[in-house]
Amino acid sequence: MRTMHHWVLLITLCLTSGAYSHADDYVVEKDIMVPMRDGIRLATDVYRPAQDGKPVDEALPVILSRLPYNKNGQVTAAKYFAANGYVFVAQDTRGRYKSEGVWHMLSDDGPDGVDCAAWIGKQPWSNGKIGMIGTSYYGGTQHSMALAGAPELTTVIPVDAMSNMGRQSLRNAGAFELRFWNWIFLNAGRGSRASHDPGTVEVLKEMADQRFAYLENFPTRRGQTPLRLAPEYEDWLLTAMESGPDDEFWSAVNIVEDPEKYKDIPVYLVSGWYDSWGGNNTANFMALSKTIKGPVFMIMGPWIHGQQAAYAHGDVTFGKEAAIADQWAWRKEWYDRWLKGIDNSVGKSGLFKTPVRIFVMGTGDGTKDEKGRLKHGGYWRSENDWPLARTEYTDFYLQPDGNLSTAKSEEEKAVTQFQFDPKNPVPTIGGNISSGNDILLQGARNQKGGPHVWNFKAPIPISARNDVLVFQSEPLEEDLEVTGEIEVKLFASSSAVDTDFTAKLIDVYPSSTDWPAGFDLNIGDGIVRGRFRESLKKEVLMNPGETYEFTIRLYPTSNVFKKGHRIRVDISSSNYPRFDVNPNTGEPLNRHRRTEVATQTIFHDASHPSRIILPVIPTTPAK
Known part of the structure; x- marks a missing residue:
């Protein structure tokens, strides 16, 4: 028990040093300088549950947030969890804000996380169990600590988390x-x-x-x-x-290649179909669910980065049911199960009924809402696996006449050419974006220029560009659900020794009263750099004019292409500023002084079946 002397000392500290502050239900100690193994000290705040302004004298589980964005911004989360029987610890990562040392991108966060956890485990207010919290970069610090195997780490909820940085998303x-x-x-x-x-x-x-x-x-x-x-x-x-x-x-948080290094703990992976880390989130689920007992859960919503509480973005709304309104309660449910041993909804119902929870987009009526957004709609569905076991992978071939069809072309030789000028790249209009901050538009967007697109201000569709090849199906005779991982197999050649090829999947709405010109909704996109066509591990320049097969991995999705809609694939060589522009010269990366216009040749004949492979779901179970 705390002595009277202890409380006098605590009050004295509050009045003289400013280290402590308190409310009725929590007490916080600010800027504790926690030493790491190399002597560098990291600034740390500790929020503890309190009664009558005094910290509860009990060893409790801890929620830890390690972030580069200023620990002072964690107050709302800290108060919530302290009020619900957890100690909340927020720490500035190395070299950021009040922490000492030199910042490095995630490479220090494994050992620093282990040292931080060890310090927490020794404190009288800790019961030795830690759950981590955080989005994006500080989702990555969770993965770092799990890969480092911190003994005290008990569970993680990495949201839109950085990982596999040399594979996709960076x-x-x-x-x-x-x-x-x-x-x-x-x-x-x-x-x-x-x-x-x-x-x-x-x-x-x-x-x-x-x-x-x-x-x-x-x-x-x-x-x-x-x-x-x-x-x-x-x-x-x-x-x-x-x-x-x-x-x-790029190895700091490489889960796909090193899943066996990941600590065997319950993991809840969270991301969205329009998030910058969505592709790595599903990749991590596939890797970890086969490697650790976990359990490993995953949820994928129609969200952009960090917006699980929202149901609309860009030019589109998915309906209010797409949002998880209370951003703390669902996390608390998971922590209560694994940090407090409470028998609750985890593994039984709601967000946690099955290992996989997905939002199937595209079942809205396609009209405009009160804010002028497309009502694309959708609904939640529970699944047991990813990719879905009932998937029928279906080839849709790029036809010589611009059609997209499941029938393979029978022509002996068919090509389409375009010129790619690095000085006039195809503009980015939405997509899997984070940290866009003025230079990039996020999320679901009509693929049309205008004053909102800084590098494509004319109000014309992106399909009007000469350097965008459009392949689209006939209007669908029935609804078609596409849910899973998506690839384009592209047979192409270039006049350049190095170049890029891009692909974008689009849900084409027909003309309607609300949308007389229709609506071209981006579903997912991808890219491949020519010198990495053989492997992500080494560079091999191309021979100009030689035909190669390129694999373009799009981001995963779940979307119903409704009856009367068209499925469209755009092929080009740039998507800027989502991706850096290839100068086509073959010079060392980011050290070029020149650019060259490249002539690109796309093959779509019997011997070169360029195609998109769509994960078609033949039947949809009841919601």
Whole structure:
């Protein structure tokens, strides 16, 4: 029990040092400097349940958040969990905000997480059980700690979490996702070591404000921009943009290749069909569910990054049922089961009825809502596996006349050519985006330009561009559900020694009263860089004019293409600024000085069956 002397000391600390503050139901101790194994200290806040302003004298399970975005932003979550019988610990990761050391992208978060967990386990307010919480980067710190095998780690809920960075979502089939260029330009002056100097902050803010100008002067080069004032950020970014192979540089959170390293604990993987990490979320489920006992659960909604409480984004609404309104209660349910041993809904009902919970998009009526958004709709469904066991993988072939059909072309030789000019790339209009912050549009969008698209302001459909090849089906005679992983097998050649090929899957709405021109809804997209056509592990330049088979992995989805709609596939060579633009010169990545216009040849004949492989679900069980 606490002595009177202890409470006098606590009150004295509150009044003199500012280390403690309290409300009726929690007490927080701020900025505890927790030492790591190398002596670097990380700033840590501890929120404890309280009664009458005094911390509960009981060893409790802990919810841990390790993040680079300022631990002070965790107050809402901390108060909720402290009020529900948990200690909440928030920690600035190495080199960020009040923590000491030098920031590195996730590579320190395994050992730092282990040391943090060991410290927590020794505290009198901890019962030795830790559950982690967090989205995006600090979803990645959860994976890091699980891969490092922290003994105290009991469960994780990684939401839209960073992982497998050399595979997809950061370095994507050899191309670089420029949202992370954007992230570095914005965060080099926020919470970094460089941000401690007011003069440097001003320079870095000016740099961040001029991102469009820097985009127009690619590639970003070492030492030639104000980014040099934040050297660890410049070094990571330029090394990342120069490192194409999925090698040691990208190994910090590689779950797909190292699932056996993941601690055998209950894991709840959360992401969305329009999230930047959606493809890696399903990949992680497939890898972990076969490797650890877990249990491993997964939910995929129609969401963009970090927006599980929302039901609309971009130009589209999916209906209010698409949202998980209370963002803390569902997490608490999971933690209560695994940290407190409470027999609840986990494995029985709701979000946790079965290992897989998916939102099947596309069953709305297609009219406009009160805000002018397409009512694409959808519904929730519980599944036992991913991919679904009843999937029928169906080839839809790119036909010479621009059709998309399940019938294979019988022509002996059929090609379509276009020119790809790196100085005039195809603009990004929505998709699997995070850290877009002004330069990128997120989510579900009508594939049409306008003033909202900074690099495609004319109000014309993207299909009108000469460098976009459109292949679309006849209007469907019945609804067709596509749920699962999607690939395009593309036979192509180029006049360049290196180039990119892109693919986009689109749900084409017919003309209607609300949408006289129809609505071209992006469902998923992907890319492949020519020099990585054989393997993500090594670069092999192309022979100009030689025909190769390219595999383009799109992001996973679940969508009903309704009767009367068309299934469309767009083929091109750029999607900017979602991906960096290939200069077509074959120079080392991000070190080119020239660009070349490439002539691209797409084959779609009997010997070169270019196609998209759709995971068709033949029957839909009751909701």
